[in-house]
Amino acid sequence: xxxxxxxxxxxxxxxxxxxxxxxxxxxxxxxxxxxxxxxxxxxxxxxxxxxxxxxxxxxxxxxxxxxxxxxxxxxxxxxxxxxxxxxxxxxxxxxxxxxxxxxxxxxxxxxxxxxxxxxxxxxxxxxxx
Numbered sequence: 382x383x384x385x386x387x388x389x390x391x392x393x394x395x396x397x398x399x400x401x402x403x404x405x406x407x408x409x410x411x412x413x414x415x416x417x418x419x420x421x422x423x424x425x426x427x428x429x430x431x432x433x434x435x436x437x438x439x440x441x442x443x444x445x446x447x448x449x450x451x452x453x454x455x456x457x458x459x460x461x462x463x464x465x466x467x468x469x470x471x472x473x474x475x476x477x478x479x480x481x482x483x484x485x486x487x488x489x490x491x492x493x494x495x496x497x498x499x500x501x502x503x504x505x506x507x508x509x510x
Contacts, residue, residue: 393419445470 391399396419407415449470458469464483468476 388422391423393423398421442472445472 393416397416449467449472452463452467452470456464466478468483469478471481
Protein backbone atom coordinates (compact mmCIF):
# COMPACT_ATOMS: atom_id res chain seq x y z
CA UNK A 382 0.00 0.00 0.00
CA UNK A 383 2.74 2.48 0.92
CA UNK A 384 4.61 1.75 -2.29
CA UNK A 385 1.47 2.17 -4.40
CA UNK A 386 0.82 5.50 -2.64
CA UNK A 387 4.36 6.56 -3.51
CA UNK A 388 3.77 5.60 -7.13
CA UNK A 389 0.52 7.51 -7.22
CA UNK A 390 1.51 10.71 -5.42
CA UNK A 391 5.31 11.08 -5.74
CA UNK A 392 6.91 12.70 -8.73
CA UNK A 393 10.49 12.28 -9.91
CA UNK A 394 11.25 15.73 -8.46
CA UNK A 395 9.78 14.79 -5.08
CA UNK A 396 11.86 11.63 -4.87
CA UNK A 397 14.93 13.65 -5.81
CA UNK A 398 14.14 16.04 -2.93
CA UNK A 399 13.77 13.07 -0.58
CA UNK A 400 17.14 11.75 -1.70
CA UNK A 401 18.38 15.30 -1.05
CA UNK A 402 22.06 16.06 -0.86
CA UNK A 403 23.02 12.61 -2.08
CA UNK A 404 21.36 13.28 -5.44
CA UNK A 405 23.22 16.60 -5.77
CA UNK A 406 26.54 14.79 -5.39
CA UNK A 407 25.82 12.45 -8.31
CA UNK A 408 27.63 13.30 -11.54
CA UNK A 409 25.39 14.78 -14.28
CA UNK A 410 25.70 11.69 -16.49
CA UNK A 411 24.73 9.48 -13.53
CA UNK A 412 21.77 11.72 -12.68
CA UNK A 413 20.08 10.60 -15.90
CA UNK A 414 20.50 6.99 -14.78
CA UNK A 415 19.11 7.81 -11.33
CA UNK A 416 16.14 9.56 -12.93
CA UNK A 417 15.55 6.49 -15.09
CA UNK A 418 15.57 4.23 -12.02
CA UNK A 419 13.16 6.57 -10.22
CA UNK A 420 10.85 6.59 -13.25
CA UNK A 421 11.01 2.80 -13.43
CA UNK A 422 10.09 2.64 -9.75
CA UNK A 423 7.14 4.97 -10.27
CA UNK A 424 5.93 3.03 -13.32
CA UNK A 425 6.45 -0.56 -12.23
CA UNK A 426 8.31 -1.52 -9.08
CA UNK A 427 7.54 -5.25 -9.24
CA UNK A 428 10.83 -6.08 -10.98
CA UNK A 429 12.99 -3.80 -8.83
CA UNK A 430 15.05 -4.74 -5.82
CA UNK A 431 15.06 -2.30 -2.91
CA UNK A 432 15.33 -2.35 0.86
CA UNK A 433 11.95 -1.51 2.32
CA UNK A 434 10.42 -3.23 5.29
CA UNK A 435 6.78 -2.56 6.01
CA UNK A 436 6.11 -3.70 9.54
CA UNK A 437 2.46 -3.84 10.51
CA UNK A 438 3.18 -5.58 13.80
CA UNK A 439 2.83 -4.40 17.35
CA UNK A 440 6.55 -3.68 17.75
CA UNK A 441 6.83 -0.70 15.44
CA UNK A 442 8.00 2.45 17.23
CA UNK A 443 4.67 4.12 16.48
CA UNK A 444 2.62 1.24 17.89
CA UNK A 445 4.85 1.00 20.97
CA UNK A 446 4.44 4.73 21.58
CA UNK A 447 0.67 4.43 21.21
CA UNK A 448 0.52 1.51 23.64
CA UNK A 449 2.84 3.36 26.07
CA UNK A 450 0.48 6.36 26.01
CA UNK A 451 -2.53 4.13 26.67
CA UNK A 452 -0.83 2.25 29.51
CA UNK A 453 0.51 5.55 30.91
CA UNK A 454 -3.04 6.87 31.05
CA UNK A 455 -4.11 3.77 33.00
CA UNK A 456 -1.18 4.24 35.41
CA UNK A 457 -2.23 7.88 35.96
CA UNK A 458 -5.79 6.68 36.64
CA UNK A 459 -4.72 4.45 39.50
CA UNK A 460 -3.50 1.23 37.92
CA UNK A 461 -0.01 1.52 39.37
CA UNK A 462 0.66 -2.19 38.88
CA UNK A 463 0.95 -1.45 35.13
CA UNK A 464 3.90 0.91 35.67
CA UNK A 465 6.55 -1.72 34.71
CA UNK A 466 4.72 -2.33 31.43
CA UNK A 467 4.58 1.42 30.81
CA UNK A 468 8.34 1.74 31.35
CA UNK A 469 9.03 -1.20 29.04
CA UNK A 470 6.83 0.17 26.25
CA UNK A 471 8.11 3.73 26.53
CA UNK A 472 11.69 2.78 25.57
CA UNK A 473 13.23 4.95 28.28
CA UNK A 474 17.01 4.83 28.32
CA UNK A 475 17.12 4.24 32.08
CA UNK A 476 14.30 1.69 32.04
CA UNK A 477 16.32 -1.05 33.78
CA UNK A 478 17.25 1.27 36.65
CA UNK A 479 13.68 2.57 36.92
CA UNK A 480 12.24 -0.95 37.03
CA UNK A 481 14.82 -2.03 39.61
CA UNK A 482 13.96 0.95 41.85
CA UNK A 483 10.23 0.30 41.39
CA UNK A 484 10.68 -3.36 42.40
CA UNK A 485 12.71 -2.37 45.49
CA UNK A 486 10.00 0.07 46.57
CA UNK A 487 7.28 -2.50 45.92
CA UNK A 488 9.09 -5.09 48.04
CA UNK A 489 9.56 -2.56 50.84
CA UNK A 490 5.84 -1.79 50.70
CA UNK A 491 4.94 -5.49 50.88
CA UNK A 492 7.24 -5.99 53.88
CA UNK A 493 5.74 -2.95 55.61
CA UNK A 494 2.24 -4.27 55.07
CA UNK A 495 3.26 -7.69 56.41
CA UNK A 496 4.68 -6.07 59.55
CA UNK A 497 1.42 -4.18 60.12
CA UNK A 498 -0.67 -7.33 59.67
CA UNK A 499 1.21 -9.45 62.23
CA UNK A 500 -1.09 -10.42 65.09
CA UNK A 501 -0.24 -9.05 68.56
CA UNK A 502 1.79 -11.36 70.81
CA UNK A 503 -0.27 -13.95 72.75
CA UNK A 504 -0.06 -15.07 76.37
CA UNK A 505 0.91 -11.80 77.90
CA UNK A 506 4.16 -11.54 76.02
CA UNK A 507 5.16 -7.97 75.58
CA UNK A 508 2.36 -6.72 77.83
CA UNK A 509 3.46 -4.61 80.77
CA UNK A 510 1.66 -5.03 84.11
